[in-house]
Amino acid sequence: MRLVIVSNRVTIPERSEKAAAGGLAVALREALEKQGGLWFGWSGNVREATSAPNVVERGNVTYAVTDLTEAERQSYYLGFSNRALWPLMHYRLGLTEFSRTDYAGYLAVNRRFAKALIGLLRPDDIIWIHDYHLIPLAAELRRRGVGNRIGYFHHIPWPPAEVFGALPFASTLASTVAAYDLVGLQTQTDVTNLMGCLVAMCGASINGSRLRVGRRQTQVQAFPIGIDVEAFRKLAAASVRSATTPLKATRQSLGERKLVVGVDRLDYSKGIVQRLEAFGQFLRSHPDQRGRVGLLQIAPPSRSDVPEYAELDRQSDEVAGRLNAALGEFDWTPIRVVKKAYSRNALAGFYRRAQVGLVTPMRDGMNLVAKEYVAAQDPADPGVLVLSRFAGAAHQMGEALIVNPFDTHEVAEAIRTALAMPKSERVRRFEKLYDTIAATDIGWWTRSYLAVLSGAAPLEPEIVPGPDKSVKLPQGRSGSRKPPQKPRSAGGVPARKLGPVGLRGSAPAGPQPRS
Numbered sequence: 071m072r073l074v075i076v077s078n079r080v081t082i083p084e085r086s087e088k089a090a091a092g093g094l095a096v097a098l099r100e101a102l103e104k105q106g107g108l109w110f111g112w113s114g115n116v117r118e119a120t121s122a123p124n125v126v127e128r129g130n131v132t133y134a135v136t137d138l139t140e141a142e143r144q145s146y147y148l149g150f151s152n153r154a155l156w157p158l159m160h161y162r163l164g165l166t167e168f169s170r171t172d173y174a175g176y177l178a179v180n181r182r183f184a185k186a187l188i189g190l191l192r193p194d195d196i197i198w199i200h201d202y203h204l205i206p207l208a209a210e211l212r213r214r215g216v217g218n219r220i221g222y223f224h225h226i227p228w229p230p231a232e233v234f235g236a237l238p239f240a241s242t243l244a245s246t247v248a249a250y251d252l253v254g255l256q257t258q259t260d261v262t263n264l265m266g267c268l269v270a271m272c273g274a275s276i277n278g279s280r281l282r283v284g285r286r287q288t289q290v291q292a293f294p295i296g297i298d299v300e301a302f303r304k305l306a307a308a309s310v311r312s313a314t315t316p317l318k319a320t321r322q323s324l325g326e327r328k329l330v331v332g333v334d335r336l337d338y339s340k341g342i343v344q345r346l347e348a349f350g351q352f353l354r355s356h357p358d359q360r361g362r363v364g365l366l367q368i369a370p371p372s373r374s375d376v377p378e379y380a381e382l383d384r385q386s387d388e389v390a391g392r393l394n395a396a397l398g399e400f401d402w403t404p405i406r407v408v409k410k411a412y413s414r415n416a417l418a419g420f421y422r423r424a425q426v427g428l429v430t431p432m433r434d435g436m437n438l439v440a441k442e443y444v445a446a447q448d449p450a451d452p453g454v455l456v457l458s459r460f461a462g463a464a465h466q467m468g469e470a471l472i473v474n475p476f477d478t479h480e481v482a483e484a485i486r487t488a489l490a491m492p493k494s495e496r497v498r499r500f501e502k503l504y505d506t507i508a509a510t511d512i513g514w515w516t517r518s519y520l521a522v523l524s525g526a527a528p529l530e531p532e533i534v535p536g537p538d539k540s541v542k543l544p545q546g547r548s549g550s551r552k553p554p555q556k557p558r559s560a561g562g563v564p565a566r567k568l569g570p571v572g573l574r575g576s577a578p579a580g581p582q583p584r585s
């Protein structure tokens with residue numbers, strides 16, 4: 071039985087590993103290589119006209135990628151996904167830009183992906199769809215008669231109904247969630263919010279972790295994503311002996327000085343500007359620390375075609391420049407912001423060298439950097455994690471110094487507390503954090519999710535509701551509700567019930583997140 075993963079962006083790996091800046095990409099590649107199967111999605115390329123997917127084999131993984139037209143990239147990716155859904159899901163209504171053309175493009179690409187995927191599916195495939203770009207994909211597959219088990223994992227937060235409801239057509243989009251057999255979210259808070267949206271907007275009823283809309287039943291559950299803890303621990307331990315350029319140069323340039331590290335895509339959800347301000351506040355409140363500690367912020371650029379990201383790029387330069395000018399010395403630069411991606415080896419080395427890991431997103435689904443920082447520490451002399459209470463990771467990692475990223479003074483004081491923390495206390499906190507992330511690592515996450523998906527309740531021959539009649543979409547895509555069709559299976563083969571996918575472990579093992 072094959073595993074089929076679908077995600078917005080698929081990078082066909084080169085023979086040699088390259089630096090990758092996306093948490094989703096890093097996590098999924100690790101998961102699929104262990105399991106084997108098919109990975110379908112956007113190639114990242116833009117073409118005048120789209121054609122059949124390009125299929126490439128790499129070991130036990132088949133990659134099937136399709137290009138987007140420029141109009142699709144604008145509406146589906148940059149527009150609806152990244153200017154409407156991303157800010158909305160991160161509770162940033164002020165940044166949410168809705169356009170009907172973008173929404174129509176988003177639905178159209180999901181339809182096109184569904185059509186292309188159907189040609190590649192086998193009747194007993196188990197399908198795992200990832201992230202907010204593809205929320206309506208299962209509804210499109212079901213509409214075309216796909217009866218396979220289909221799961222969805224939502225990597226980013228899901229906001230409460232009061233926030234989600236600000237999106238035009240919110241109830242239409244929410245209703246498509248009911249096409250899945252299993253919906254995974256990062257935390258119990260996200261589960262509660264999603265269920266609240268479906269109850270308020272689609273008249274769903276809830277029975278424990280099951281949600282019923284019409285005749286369809288969907289399991290909704292938290293699966294906090296993890297990292298490959300053991301691999302990261304080894305990388306970091308090896309970095310101590312590394313003679314490669316960035317690490318050697320860091321050792322030389324820092325000398326005895328302490329290091330605070332931040333690693334994030336350049337994204338407004340990550341709180342980078344607020345973090346720089348907090349570090350400046352820490353140096354103002356504790357002048358004795360000037361010259362003794364520096365902040366290294368690694369921030370590879372991301373989505374730079376979206377205006378809000380270009381603005382963040384400018385703003386972070388401005389704030390770092392202002393603070394360095396006000397607080398620096400001729401032989402000491404307090405803040406270094408480096409806007410490029412480093413290898414995983416180099417990152418592991420930066421984490422290991424840093425006395426403080428500063429992970430202060432304004433809102434984050436999970437945040438893998440928090441887990442990577444802990445995995446990279448020297449167990450005999452570990453650093454301290456300062457973690458935003460609004461990161462999903464805070465639900466599991468209560469032994470970090472938990473802060474409110476909106477409170478500059480609180481973050482500044484947490485940096486001071488972390489730098490001054492006695493070794494015994496650092497070791498105590500580290501050991502608990504390490505145990506937690508090791509028990510819920512990437513292998514646990516994949517096994518737990520797939521065990522539940524493969525054992526989900528039998529599918530019902532039901533087509534989820536189509537878009538509202540009232541919805542008038544541009545380009546003649548009115549989305550009028552069609553009568554339910556008789557389900558067909560993919561490729562004309564009769565759909566049949568699926569058994570377990572033969573994965574190790576049963577559902578769901580290991581510690582559950584604290585809510």
Ligand code: GDG
Pocket residue numbers: 088089090091092093094096097225226295333334335368370410411412413414417434435436437438439442
């Ligand atoms: C989404 C959700 C959720 C960063 N810079 C470099 C680099 N990275 C890697 C990190 C980490 C990953 O990127 C970032 O992961 P995050 O979890 O922090 O954030 P998102 O990219 O926003 O991911 C998030 C995640 O999905 C998984 O579900 O946790 O909440 O927003 O692995 O190390 N990697 C390399 N060079 C860099 O310069 N090699």
